[in-house]
Amino acid sequence: MTIDRKAFAGTIDHTYLKIEGGPGEIQRICLEAEKYGFASVAIYPSVVPFAAKLLNGTSVEICAALGFDLGTYTPDQKAFETKDIIEKGATEVDLVMNVAAAKSKEWGLLEEEFGKFREAAGQTTAKIILETYLLTDEEKVKACELAMAAKLDFVKTSTGFRKGTPDKPGGARVHDVKLMADTVLPNVRVKAAGGIRTLDDALALIDVGATRLGCSAGVQLMAAYDAKYS
Amino acid sequence: METQVKVAPGEMPKYIITSLIEADVTEAHIRDFLTRVKPHGFLSVAVDLPYMDLAVDVLKDVDTHVTTVSSYPLGGMTTETKLDQIAFAREHGAYDIDVSMNYFAIKSGNFAAVEDEVGRIMDAAQNVKVVLIPQVGILTNNEKAKTCEALLKGGCTNIKTGSGFGWTTELEDVLFIKRMFGADLHIEVAGGVRTYDDAIAMLNAGAEIIHSSTAFEICGINEKLAYQKQG
Numbered sequence: 188m189t190i191d192r193k194a195f196a197g198t199i200d201h202t203y204l205k206i207e208g209g210p211g212e213i214q215r216i217c218l219e220a221e222k223y224g225f226a227s228v229a230i231y232p233s234v235v236p237f238a239a240k241l242l243n244g245t246s247v248e249i250c251a252a253l254g255f256d257l258g259t260y261t262p263d264q265k266a267f268e269t270k271d272i273i274e275k276g277a278t279e280v281d282l283v284m285n286v287a288a289a290k291s292k293e294w295g296l297l298e299e300e301f302g303k304f305r306e307a308a309g310q311t312t313a314k315i316i317l318e319t320y321l322l323t324d325e326e327k328v329k330a331c332e333l334a335m336a337a338k339l340d341f342v343k344t345s346t347g348f349r350k351g352t353p354d355k356p357g358g359a360r361v362h363d364v365k366l367m368a369d370t371v372l373p374n375v376r377v378k379a380a381g382g383i384r385t386l387d388d389a390l391a392l393i394d395v396g397a398t399r400l401g402c403s404a405g406v407q408l409m410a411a412y413d414a415k416y417s
Numbered sequence: 418m419e420t421q422v423k424v425a426p427g428e429m430p431k432y433i434i435t436s437l438i439e440a441d442v443t444e445a446h447i448r449d450f451l452t453r454v455k456p457h458g459f460l461s462v463a464v465d466l467p468y469m470d471l472a473v474d475v476l477k478d479v480d481t482h483v484t485t486v487s488s489y490p491l492g493g494m495t496t497e498t499k500l501d502q503i504a505f506a507r508e509h510g511a512y513d514i515d516v517s518m519n520y521f522a523i524k525s526g527n528f529a530a531v532e533d534e535v536g537r538i539m540d541a542a543q544n545v546k547v548v549l550i551p552q553v554g555i556l557t558n559n560e561k562a563k564t565c566e567a568l569l570k571g572g573c574t575n576i577k578t579g580s581g582f583g584w585t586t587e588l589e590d591v592l593f594i595k596r597m598f599g600a601d602l603h604i605e606v607a608g609g610v611r612t613y614d615d616a617i618a619m620l621n622a623g624a625e626i627i628h629s630s631t632a633f634e635i636c637g638i639n640e641k642l643a644y645q646k647q648g
Contacts, residue, residue, distance in 0.1 A: 204491070206492055206552065207520065207524065207555035208521070208524065209521070209524030210521075210524070213521075231491070231492075231494075231521065232493055232498065233493050233494065233519055233521045235495075237521070256491055257438065257439065257440045257465070257490065259438065259440060259466070259467065260465065260467065260502060261466060264466065264501055264502055264505065268494065272495065286440040287440065287442055287443045287444075290443050291443040318440055348491075349648065351647065352648035
């Protein structure tokens, strides 16, 4: 599979979620995102106004990471946070879903959460994070179906914060992206996130249906892309 | 030589806030946790916002408090979102709430913004005890000092050194804060306190409260939770 350079760069949500980051780090990732033509910068809500000002007038989206990294608060709080951050400049919102609700098969609670998230996001691109390593395949599929029913824009594999276990690693896995893509495409798109460090990782995930990649290694991925294809 | 704190293992629960906060902790896990914690006289239990009502109900006839959290554990939420969560915690019977501070403002050197947020948090919490988390593991000593100053100016007198997720608190951190601000600040420690000896060392350094997810081990209590962390 080949993907042209611009399209490849356009899959990347250039992610910076270290809590120790100051203005220098945020400025750096904003400049990189503009230079390489990445889809967005993915950052904490507290950083959104600063980044939105820096990227005003560019095509780089401001993607806010909501509920990091546990996602354990109520649907109304999540809706409040979503509205608030869009008012403050976010143009995309990635929200950690209530994993515990899935684990205890409280599908009604997830339905409520996804519905309120969609309503609060309005026209803004809304991505729901499943944290796949904690879920069974059946639970992943059910969450994907609920995301489709709620007309969310993306289902996303992981927060990228969790190591998981050797048999259930915490990041994006080809198996999960394929399962999610098979369930939701073309109505809803798939974002793979967590542990994407090499060009081979990235291309394998795109190959099975991911159209966004959440990673902090975007600049290295572009260098590897250029080394391979130019 | 300062007086050494002597706490027998049987007395240790009074100094400990034990928590069960993870993405995949279900109501059944929380019920099991609360039932096992309840007989042992812990100072408080920390649960996430959706489990407030359950915790308050299960613990209503014992002295153990209910603690909850805001912008937790990574601290990236906006002030307005924190205030929304704090209002919820207050309305649902929290005794205290642990709130992550604005790390981006701290790292930007914008301590006026830090102080302003603290003031708004104190107003929103009303009679609920507020414990702010400066996350000392990511701060320089200068940032620790300025953050503690801003926190005191904003009207808060309680800090919890870390979130307990990913960053540990060193004994030196507690000694530093105690030396600089010990007259005004009550220090709670979280992050890396795993054993009885760890807990005693932190209390001796000036901490008043220990947060730990291994509270049973620290206190020598033979209980095993139904919840098992998935890596």
